[in-house]
Amino acid sequence: MSVVLSEENFNKLSEYIYRKSGIYLEVDKHFDKLVKYMSSRCTELEFDSFRKYFYKLRFDDADGLEFQELMNAVTVNETYFYREVNQFEVLVNHILPEIHASKPAGEILRILSAPSSTGEEPYSMILHLLEEAKLIEERDIEIVGIDIDSTVIEKAKKANYSDRAVHAIPKKVLSAYFDKKQFGYKLIDDLIGTVDFKVCNIFDKTDVRKLGKFDVIFSRNMLIYFDDASRKEVAMTFYDLLNPDGYVLLGHAEYMSRIVSVYKAKKIGDTLVYQK
Ligand SMILES: C[S@@+](CC[C@H](N)C(=O)[O-])C[C@H]1O[C@@H](n2cnc3c(N)ncnc32)[C@H](O)[C@@H]1O
Known part of the structure; x- marks a missing residue:
């Protein structure tokens, strides 16, 4: 038929x-x-x-x-570890220390990866935190990854990756945090479960509200699949999800200033970030 x-x-x-x-x-x-x-x-x-x-x-x-x-x-789920690596460096070396300094002790610092696809983006944050920031000894950090596609969220939870997905990770980091398999790599057991993955449609207001508030939102390479009206709606959803002074980071072809004017655009080195 x-x-x-x-x-x-x-x-x-x-x-x-x-x-x-x-x-x-x-x-x-x-x-x-x-x-x-x-x-x-x-x-x-x-x-x-x-x-x-x-x-x-x-x-x-x-x-x-x-x-x-x-x-x-x-959906188009293309992604890889350390994609636009400068953004992860800015996150751990500038944004998180700044938020840590102003946040009351004992409060959890929360980061959202929306969309996370198969997990390479939020796990790249974890790897950078482990490699570059002393912050994790002083502050609890929670990373949440959401995606509308349930198959990619299931894959993210299992954390098996192809050679292509890990190609940009420095060799030393790869061998420290991944086990080599017959085909590709698997994240070490200690790191599986360090990101809270959930199926969530960014337009589903009820589910989005349940995520709680965040200090930083990475939203890279999703808005490019939307039209202007939808981009605007998502930009305002992020605004509502952010704590005061929180940050949004977008993909290299996405510009908040073309969508809404409620964020302050800032340059940290060559990296463009948007602050609430
Ligand atoms: C190209 S991937 C981007 C992954 C990662 N952020 C990166 O930049 O490498 C785009 C993802 O957006 C997700 N997506 C598309 N529409 C969405 C929506 N309405 N809500 C949540 N995720 C969505 C897709 O399922 C897909 O996995």
């Missing part, structure tokens, strides 16, 4: 995806990907039409599993 997706139905589905997740799929770039997914999903569900599938997605998905399947298929 193969379901063919017309351009009209592609538009209906992509509009739905956009409203729920902010992800904007264009017919020119994403038509084939969605057709392939629809066809295999309808076969699994034994549906013979797009109409049945779309009905299930909208009205018969109380547990959200159908929507989750769709999200897992449409």
Whole structure:
């Protein structure tokens, strides 16, 4: 049973995806990907039409599993350890010491990686903290990683990585904190569990509120998949999630000043950061 997706139905589905997740799929770039997914999903569900599938997605998905399947298929999860490494250096050498100095003793310093994908970004923070900062002896630091895609969150919790994912980690750090496997590397047991990973859609206000407040938010390479209205909404969500004077760091192609004007842009060395 193969379901063919017309351009009209592609538009209906992509509009739905956009409203729920902010992800904007264009017919020119994403038509084939969605057709392939629809066809295999309808076969699994034994549906013979797009109409049945779309009905299930909208009205018969109380547990959200159908929507989750769709999200897992449409997201782009590309990432690697030490990506834009200067941002991790600025985090541990400038931002965290500054927050530590002004935060009352005993309070936990909290960092959000949104989105974390398969975990390389928040684990890179852990590795930098271990390698470069004395701070972890003086202050409890909690790192939370969220992503809308449940498959990447499961992978992050297992912490198995390909050679490509670890290629930018200095050899000394790699051998200290990873076990070599037949294929790729696994983070050492002592570090597994040091990041709190959760499936969370950044547009789901109820789930986002449950995350609590943060001192720093890394949001790299997610806003590029959104349009202006969604970027604005997410930028304001981050604003609400941040403690006073908290920081946001974005990917190299993302600029807060083009989205909202509520943050102060600051340069630390060559690294652009945004302060509440
Ligand atoms: C390219 S990865 C970025 C990973 C990492 N931050 C980095 O820069 O290397 C983009 C991630 O954004 C996630 N994503 C897309 N829309 C999202 C949403 N609405 N809420 C949470 N995560 C989302 C995707 O699932 C994907 O894993």
